[in-house]
Amino acid sequence: MREQQLQSLLQEMTLEEKVAQLLQLAPAFFEGAGSEGQITGPLQGMGVSKEEVHAAGSVLGIGGAEEAIAIQEAHMRNHRLSIPLATMADVIHGYRTIFPVPLAMGCSWSPELVEQSAAIAAKEASVSGIHVTFSPMADLTRDPRWGRVMESTGEDPWLNSLYARAFVRGYQGGQDGDLSQDKHRLAACIKHFAAYGAAEGGRDYNTVDMSEWMRREFYMPAYLAALEEGCEMVMTAFNTVDGIPATGNRRLMREMLREEWGFDGVLISDWGAVKEMIPHGVATDERECAYKAIQAGVDIEMMSPCYIRHLQELVESGEVAESLVDEAVLRILKLKNRLGLFEQPHRGADPEAERRIVFSDEHRQAAQQLAAKSCVLLKNEDVLPLDKAHRVALIGPFAESHDVLGPWSCMGVREDAVTLSEGMAAIAASHGMLESVPCSLEHITEAEKERAIEAARRAEVIVLALGEGSEMSGEAGCRADIALPSAQLELLRKLKELGKPIVVVLFNGRPLDLRVVDEEADAILEAWYPGSNGGAAVAGLLYGLDNPSGKLVMSFPYAVGQVPVYYNCFNTGRPQNAPDAQERYVSQYLDIPNEPLFPFGYGLSYTTFQYAQATLSDERLSMDGKLELAVSVTNTGVLAGEEIVQLYIRDVVGEAVRPLRELKGYRKVKLQPGETCHVSFDITEDMLRYHHPDLQFGSDPGQFMAFVGPNSRDVQALAFILTP
Structure with missing residues (x-):
């Protein structure tokens, strides 16, 4: 459809139909949804009529292609102007094939693989x-x-921006992609705007100030990066910004x-955030919620009835200009048009393709x-990798657990996930x-303790699979005590008394x-929630089929009292x-x-890497010039491995205070034993810019430090001057 046609469609709509959009x-509200008899209860609970449902603009969560087709067909019949529904869902780290949680993906330092994961999720x-x-x-x-830290990619704004762009490219196919033609892509929605990660006390839905x-300087860059990459949608945050809930924050x-x-x-x-302005204490009733949200520019109200009950009134x-409603409706129509829904209301929904593509072997291998x-x-105190011929006791709550998908695992099925026990059994020299x-x-x-101790006595090495159940993390999974459950720590201490090597997998x-795990264990492998084939991936690392190369994108505290x-x-x-x-x-x-x-930035390997003395090509950097920081890295171990060489910079004296270190680049190098690689970074003036007290973005001439090393702590430092 051309924009002129969309404008004409908008003019045909009644005010009631516009508000419903x-x-x-x-799905339970809609005709054609999974089971009969679902609709009545939700209609009564939300206070919406059947006619309003027939005119609604979008649906949240669909159970598969057949349900999507049935709901869309019924909706097209029921809608006076046959405007199709847009279907939306929380496809966070995979659809049916589940990838590691985003925080884990971040530790790969691989935007390319993250983009691939998003493309696979979009296809499914x-x-x-x-x-x-x-x-x-x-x-x-x-x-x-x-x-919800599991849903983030960590604590660095620059790296988060790279990942935000990668996710958007993977979902949408890049800025040159055409969502109306490529039915295997999704429109992306960046969230939560803004600064939701700074909720006070680490408590969900809490105040941000x-x-x-x-x-x-720190919280906005990744959102902006996603929008620069062409992200189609933005979701408001639950929290306040400058004392005003984001959903009603016009500024x-x-x-x-x-x-x-x-x-x-x-x-x-x-979900429900428009109506939540009432308990926040900035709106008296649903009517005022609707007023504030539309004034702020919110186009779609998810799962609360403020717009549908009060916006027309x-x-x-005359309290709200109809032009504000028209703007919102037109943006929704344009999105549906870019998705190609007016020509093909079912878009990519295809039960046969669904059976063939979803959870395919190819996708599981990528995961x-x-x-x-x-x-x-x-x-790792010389325990890993395991020898296939050694007798291993695999003990703990995650030894045979399928709970390795993590929160927000969309349509993932726990029972289909590869457990650690299954992964290790497939590699061990024999089942014995x-x-x-x-x-x-x-x-x-x-x-259970007695069985564990008896098995450990028979073993040469103990692998202890510990961690959090998925309900202990994710949305509303906030914890004041972020140690492992005390029963798990007690089991670790008991097994330590046997004097045998202990590998903890988390x-x-x-x-x-x-702290306790670090004191008692001989090796620690952080596996996160690794997804559908997670057990196979972790087993491959334990037995040395793969060499660990991940690096932390979020610091692990010494104690919770340090947080943040x-x-x-x-x-x-x-x-x-x-x-x-x-x-x-x-x-x-x-x-x-x-x-x-x-x-x-911390993470070990089964091999070791030595950094030679780093050098700078000059001690002075001009505004339009560049410096080269160079360092040679040698694999000094006996195994091939991959190192992530990291560049950090500090502005020693700025107009505003500057961080001790800021990540500005990294290079991945794969080295054979004894091999040396020359790694270089270009440092330019634009890498030194920041927001000044007047919020202008620029650099300050003066002294800087460049740091290079394997993580943010263990680095070499080199000084240079930025000249006017």
Whole structure:
């Protein structure tokens, strides 16, 4: 359809039909949904009529291609103007083939594989009847108590921006892609705008309060990167911004998102967020919620009835200009047009293709590859890799657990996931070399402990599979104590008494307090929630079929009392390590270190890498010039391996305080034993820019430090000057 035709369609719509176009409901409301008799209850609960459902604009979550086709066909019959529904869903880290959770994907430092995962998810979801995914989540995260850190890609704004772009390219096919022609792509929706990752106390739905400078400098870049990549939609955050809930925040949505950034796509509320302005205390009733949301520029209200009950009345009374409703409806129609829905209402929905494509071997292998790249080796005292001929006792709540998909696993089926036991049994020299002893997650019985100890006595090496159940993470999965359950730590201590090597494999969705594990275990492999083929991927790493190469994208605290703890922090006026620091009156804890247990960028390999002395091509950088930082890296071990060489920069004296280190680049190098690689980075003036106190974006001439190394802590430092 041409825009003129869309304008004509808009003019044909009644005000009631326009308002209904802004309504998003779950499938149970619609004719053609899964089972009969579902519709009556939801209609009564939401207070919407059958006629309003018939005119609704979008549906949230569909059970597959057949249901999608049935709902769309019924809707097209029922809608006076035959305007098709847009179907949307939370396709977060896979549709039916589940990839590692996004935090794990981030640890691969591989935007290419992340883009591939998004493309596969889009292909599976589109043939199953989905048009839009509520992904990626670009919220910068510094507090592991927050359950949704698993849905983020970590604590660095630059790296988060790379991943946001990769997800959008994978879902949408790139800026040159055509969603109307490529039916195997999805429209992406960046979320949660804005700064939801900074919820106070790491508690979901909680207050966010920070300066605009802090938001722009650290929290906004990844959202903007997604929009620059062509992301079609934006979702509002549950939290407040400058004391106003994001869903009703006109300055944030109208002035920044639409006017300053030029976004003219669809803005959707999160689930029920429009009505939540009442408990937030900024709206008296649903009528005022509708008024504030439409004034802020929210186009689609997800699963609350404020628009459908009150927006028509607000327009007719003159309190809301009908032009605001028209703008919102036109943006929705344009999205449907870009998706090709007016010509092909069913778009990619195809039951036969669904059976052939979804959860295919090819897709599962891709998920396994990314899982292997996402695991992070945190400790290894010459225990790993395992010898296939050694007798191994696999013990713990995740030894045989299928709960390895993680939260937001869309249509993933736990029972189809490869367990660690299955993965290891497929590799071990013989079944007699592996004894698997599962146990409970939080309440390990005495009988389970006895079986575990007996198996451990028979073994040469103990592999202890520990972690969090998936319900302990994700949305509403916030925890004040981020250590492993006490029963698991007690089991670890009991097994340690046997004096045998212990390898701990962790399945979890957040950085944990691992002090006890670090003290007791001989090796620690962070596997996260690794997805559908996760057990095979982790087993391959344990037995050395693959060499770990993942690096942390979120710091692991020494203790929860440090939180938030992150690498790109400020120095303070009384830094702990200053040459003239007094013993007490510095910025420090009296009882624990300032530093995390495992820092950003950290991760070990089964081989070792040695960095030669790094060099800079010059000590001075002009505004239009460049410096080359060069370093040689040698594989000094006996196995081939991949190293991620990381570049950080510090602005020593700025107009505003600057972080001690900021990631500005990285290089992946694959080296054979004894092989040396020359790695170089170009440093240019644009890499030194930041938001000044007046919010202007630029650089300051003066002294800088460049750092290079295997992580944010263990680096070489080189000084240079930016000249005017």
